Amino acid sequence: MTAIVDPALETYAADHTTAPPPHLDALAEDLRATLDDPGMMVGPLEGRFLEFLAFALSARAVLEIGTFGGYSALAMAAGLSPGGTITTCELSPVHAAFARRHIASSPFADRIEVVEGPALETVPGLPGPFDLVFIDADKAGYPAYLEAVLPKLSRRGLVVVDNTLWSGRVLDPDDTSEDTEALRRFNDDAAADPRLVAVQTTVRDGVTLIRKAG
Template sequence: MSGVAGWKAVDPKWSAVDGLVEDVLLEDDAELAACIARSKEAGLPDIAVSPAQGRFLQMLVELTGATRVLEIGTLGGYSTLHLARGVGEGGSVVTLEARKTYAAVAQANFDASAAGGRVEMQIGAALKSLAKLEGPFDLTFIDADKPNNCNYVDHALRLSRPGALIIVDNVVREGNILDPAEDDESAKGTRALYHYVAAEPRLEATVLQTVGEKGWDGMMFLKVTD
């Protein structure tokens, strides 16, 4: 799960359990390992989902039968590749990335992956890209700048079919959402998302808290009901 350097605290046991999951349950994967390596070599921040969370996202796509997926926030493309694997050969993923430097790394990772041909990346401010997109999408994964969370969910709702799933990452933030500091725009934007979702009758929602190598955080799951 994405984090922000400087705010995540990690218990050694959390990381050890993640290591056990990866060693025992997740097979060695040269493509994904190369994706992580390229991102690290390029100096991208270490805020991508963990391997276990990436597999979780892939399985959610498979279990929901999603074939058209939207991702807001590409980074190096690690989560994107899991989503692309999940949609299968006939599916597609549209991913949005604002930074050209990140997009270049992600494209290299897509080009080197068997599932990379299922990905369409749009480069530029996500809100501008979203305004031009046409739905419907079966599943949306949001992992971008947190102050715009409400705007991103609003667009995702517009672009989703009834019954679609919207997932928002980093919605616990070490508990900082409980009483966001005045200068913590990410926590403030995330807390606002809770109230936005609660007031939106077309969404059913819950949050699962997580701990692991990425610290204490969580994902919000939104079902589009209408």
């Protein structure tokens, strides 16, 4: 992943963010050694950012689409309200097993449920309402994920969408890959949708925050 923020500034920002707890460092180290594409993990800076959102929202119910190794789910768990829970959806049995193992040995074993299968099949069966939804799975699926979660969002809930600047490829007219085109459409539609209020941030690879208008 190419940094969209000047790498020196990104490092400075990470250095001035409270360091992750030992269970997240252990997960990240194990993931780098055993799973492909470790760059898919949100990592320390965005992990803290997500934890802050969960904390600021006093989140009691969080939904994640795209567990991978469980880094973001475990990061958000630290910001939950007492008794709060996270449901995280994962397609890959290998990723789900890795995440379950690290969640089980963390302080948040009773707070996070990993549901295996295509998220679009899982989400309609979840009760909600969710105070925080983190979308971080296949990019072509983003529009459908947003539509699936909007009816399940609590009144003051937030949808947080990862990788929306896609290493800056959204600005490259020569990049017409399916994922890049899907993210461009998603970003354009989210900003123009009268049902929504959106802010595109430059956190890590681009994080968009969305809430219902009104």
